[in-house]
Amino acid sequence: MATLKDNVRTLCTPLLTPLEKGDAPFHYAPKSRLILVIMCTLFLTIAIGLAVLLPSGSDPFFMLPVAVFGLIGLLGLLIAWVGTDRAVSRLWNSRQG
Numbered sequence: 001m002a003t004l005k006d007n008v009r010t011l012c013t014p015l016l017t018p019l020e021k022g023d024a025p026f027h028y029a030p031k032s033r034l035i036l037v038i039m040c041t042l043f044l045t046i047a048i049g050l051a052v053l054l055p056s057g058s059d060p061f062f063m064l065p066v067a068v069f070g071l072i073g074l075l076g077l078l079i080a081w082v083g084t085d086r087a088v089s090r091l092w093n094s095r096q097g
Contacts, residue, residue, distance in 0.1 A: 009082045019079065019087035028085040032092055040076030043069045 002010075009016065047070035054062055079087055 005082055008078075012078060012082060015075070016079070016083055016087055019090045020084050022086075026086055026089040028089045032088050033080050036076055036080045036088060036091065040073045040080065043073035043076065047073060 047066050050069065051063075051066045054066070076091070079091060
């Protein structure tokens with residue numbers, strides 16, 4: 001029986017495939033995933049803070065930073081949760097050698 005993480009990995013295959021392909025050596029530090037989670041949580045906090053502090057009736061264009069920060073935060077958390085060590089390493093552009 002497939003777990004929730006397996007189902008999410010299957011659903012996010014188009015996002016994860018470019019990050020996980022290749023056989024070049026990479027450097028993965030165990031703290032990389034933790035730092036990614038912390039950074040993406042900060043991005044989500046910024047997005048939520050901007051959405052809450054945005055005055056009502058303002059130009060809809062001001063929602064662009066909320067969308068960008070929120071999307072970066074969500075995608076980063078998703079990769080930190082279901083991505084392999086290679087995918088996390090590729091986000092940090094960590095190559096060995």
